[in-house]
Amino acid sequence: MQDPRIRLACAFLLSCAAFISIAGAAAVFIWWLLFTPRWKSIRYRTAVLATFVLFVIVAGLMTLTGSDGFSYLVRMIAILLIGTWVYAESAAGDFLTVGTWCLGKRIGFEAGMIAGMAMQLATGLSDDFRRIRIATEQKGQSWGLRSIVPAGRILIHDTLRRADDTAEVLATRGYRTGGNLCPHFHTSSGDVVAGICAATTLILGCLLR
């Protein structure tokens, strides 16, 4: 999908559809099969698998406590698939251009820039996580579930530090709020069809609730 506006709108509509009902989630899955490169759009398969396992555990606990764990699992898997697709298709500057186009040069630019930075940080997190794992194993400590807490602490701390550094750099360069940008988008007919189908999926999810 070439137009980031339609891509983000699709992600929003499909996430809502999956969240609303199981039927909506099933429709989202069909949409995912039709309009995405499917498994090729999953970049970090280990991370996706780990998230899937986490969903299964939560769903299992919900079922044991009398809630509808199956419904939760189906809906979360649909949202996960859409999330990984958006992540794989996103290019640098997408959020900035869409934000500015949608909400203008002040709030839109600001929101787009923040989203873009968050996306950039997310890309680096997997590399950081791998380095932390190597460093832990080099100390002779085994890597397991217990290592997740210190690793997560370092990742959060490092992310906050980087955000702080970025804010300082922006302030030093004189950035206050917003900026000028003239976004250009290329919309293919396939993008339009995918967008219409995503809207239909949401309507279907609402009707079959």
Place this chain on the structure above:
Amino acid sequence: MRLVLDHLAAYRPFWSLAADGVFSKGIHLVSGDVGSGKSTLALMMAGLRAPESGIVIPEGITKTMLSFQFPEFHVTGLSVAEECASWGLTPDSVTRLAGINVGNETPALSLSRGELKRLHLACILSRDYDLLLLDEPFSSLDCRGKEQVCRQISKQSRGITVIFTHEQSIFPDITHIWEIMRGELVDCGDMPAAARRWQHAPPLVKNLVSAGRIPFKLTPEGIREAACRIRG
């Protein structure tokens, strides 16, 4: 004890690195521009990244340590004491060696990056390794910190120590120089003769070499001695 790089190669789109050579006991310097592949080479030498072709042969090496540029990645303890204990060390000796004045219960991640770097390097340099790979050990350090770390590195006499850096001012007692040029690891040879062939040499070293006064050592004392020879 030696580390053999046998026709090692790594590729990425628009980037490649080829390395062929033997690292024997001593302190080696691998210099190169930012993005030249120093960190990738360090990972391959540590056996943590598989090369696209070629092989790394560790001979007589049983204990290897790779120190990353960012010390945060190595932190597993909540406090300074816990972090030192995770290396099997006592905090008092480590903080003394690091030259930092912090309490044992200070949260490790609340230290400044410079302090954390010194703490991390003090932990690593307090232990013995057959192969010690230091990726940008001088980043985040001030001149005094760099000199202190250099003195500690210079004392490493047991195994193979390799420093990957683009540092241009302060060095430990380097015995062998390598550099990455146009995607290839080039062997400049042993010091002091290596200083003649070293393309990434700091301007001061280049000036001394062009004046015919090759420094015997790259340490601040060695450079000073060579400079004094010019005046004499």
